[in-house]
Amino acid sequence: MPPFDVPEGDPFGPHNLPYGVFSRSGSDTRTVGVRLGDQVLDAGAAARALASPYASLLSGPTLNPLLAAGRTTWSDVRRALTAWVTVPSHQEAIAPFLHPLSSVTLHLPFEVADYVDFYASENHARNVGRIFRPDAADSLTPNWKHLPIGYHGRSGTVVVSGTDVVRPAGQRRSPSDAVPVFGPSARLDIEAEVGFVVGAPSPMGSPVPLSAFRDHVFGLCLLNDWSARDVQAWEYVPLGPFLGKSFATSVSAWITPLDALDEARVTPPERTHPLLPYLDDATEEPYGYDLRISVAVNGHVVSEPPFSTMYWTAAQQLAHLTVNGASLRTGDLYGSGTVSGPAPDQLGSLLELTWNGRDPLDLPTGKRAFLEDGDEVTLTAWAPGPHGTRVGLGEVSGTVLPAG
Template sequence: MPPFDLPEGDPFGTHNLPYGVFSLPGSDSARRVGVRLGDHVLDAGRAAYALGSPYAPLLAQDSLNPLLAAGRTTWSDVRRALTAWVTVPAHQEAIADLLHPLSSVTLHLPFEVADYVDFYASENHARNVGQIFRPDAADSLTPNWKHLPIGYHGRSGTIVVSGTDVVRPSGQRKAPTDPAPVFGPSVRLDIEAEVGFVVGTPSEMGRPVALGDFREHVFGLCLLNDWSARDVQAWEYVPLGPFLGKSFATSVSAWITPLDALEEARVAAPERTHPLLPYLDDSAAEAEPGGYDLRISVAVNGHVVSEPPFSTMYWTAAQQLAHMTVNGASLRTGDLYGSGTVSGPTERERGSLLELTWNGRDPLELPDGKRTFLEDGDVVTLSAWAPGPGGVRVGLGEVTGQVVAGS
């Protein structure tokens, strides 16, 4: 029988229950909503029907989008029901055959992505980038950085689930000393360790989403790797910002952790150094904590190279949501927005190779050789956990991608 009694401290225990979409091998290969329990996945839709749950129509789907659209009250109700199904002994016989070993299933992109936005919210990352590219500037931050969360709109069609190969992109690049641009595969392929936030409840066009309404609209979070072709990006980004250097692939983890599983991980945002306009001001005493204590690990070919702390992010997910709708832009179910590169204050906490190698000046020493940027065949894995109830960890899964040569 699958293990209802998990080992003590299992990061994917009943306190977590993240959502994903999976399929079984063979003729019964339809995609279905699953909930992770230890090293198994529960077929949530069939469990709901087996137990006569009113939420069966939401869970017996091939995507999380219907559940995402149902709203916060339903999210909480479904979570309570799922918790009962896997903890109450009377239910276990009915669902025992609906728990499948993770090793036997295929995981898919868990939701249909609507719009995609990526931010630039880590002060440590922004300062590092400023020092690399503007070493003589009086301030390594741009003048607007402390006043608004900087971001850009990305390409939702190239968001892929963990395990999908990443084809090395080609594009124009031009070194400062080159007389003209050349075309070819990127030679400065990088990663960015990020957290993605998944929107459930949509909003009306023309009506901004307030800071305090963050939890009414955002269902949960996932890990995100914003692959970046630094040489393509450097040549194209003036004056409009990231384009082809970012749009070729963005990888996300297969599991979406609901915000309700992360109550113990909520922390105050860092101290604000500049006054904020009212729609971004989270300094009021009654404001809920806007940050999350997430511990991220970055590994290249199985070797950990960095451990960025998400708790240091200057701009919170609630502020990012408020800013990207303040002009009246609407939210759609399945919208995804990335936090921007997560970097801490020390060298061991930098969330990109650009920073870790200081733009290639200081190569990383890996067991299989030195790296400045990624080589074909390299495998990058982001994993993370957050503090949970009673000191147990909440596992956030992982997002993995292997670089393969372009055609």
């Protein structure tokens, strides 16, 4: 089989070409790679061999120079890469720079500037409301249908897929406790999300409108927002998530460019409340995405959340994030919030899947209300691609280690 030929139907074929950063066995040198099937193309080395003008953008240890280059360059580089791996005359030049995926180490693909997490699934928000506010007249908070709710997280604890997650410790107080106690979280959870990676920055004081979404956002990846529910429940009033979320956020080693997902764009759910002009997307291009996510615990699929059900789109989240004049920086990352569909097998957190521990999951490895030490969580996903293909998203996995 020719080195840049991939089996028909492979979700990481030439129609995809996600970007990452890798190092070869025995080397500490990191460089930009592009995934092609079960191989990784050393994009910088290939660019130099072909005397590409984009060699400098593809030769560093992170994706940040490419991210900062802007939309026109993103499209130009993608066209060049597609030609390199599909035009037969390039085969001899490209072949030496293809490496088996199994032979390389994958790294965090970009330097994370800021991290923001949203709360965009109506199904998830209603479930959380029913769990924690069962007597409320409305399971949604009064502001939920008027703006994308979010919080600022900790960029320094964003880690690449495969990184172990140490069980966090913190304060918690159950209804039976007279005073708070301190210790390892007993209710460790996951949140299946999609992360959006900002490329081109924006100046402070200049909001980014809905129409400029693709000028600033380079691509997306799967994201797991690990959550210590007992710590979160005690600390979050009145300022929201803090230590219950900041200990780890896992992202894929592969960033899928938005240009690879044009066939997956869908209209978001119908808006039930009038929106202020800066969020009103009725006349804008649709920026919902049909992403099919699977959540597995210890290799057993427990949920398949559909991203197409998300009420707030990534374009609206970006517009809201900047509407007060907050600037964007290259490498900013923002999460969609937990992805949950309407069905019981489409929920994106153990909080919902077990209804706050009331109904434990019956797994081959035992019952689970929340995560136990040694549990491995893996998120995978695909989206519809051109001509009936599938676009694969890089997986996100992490194993829970005991508290230190």
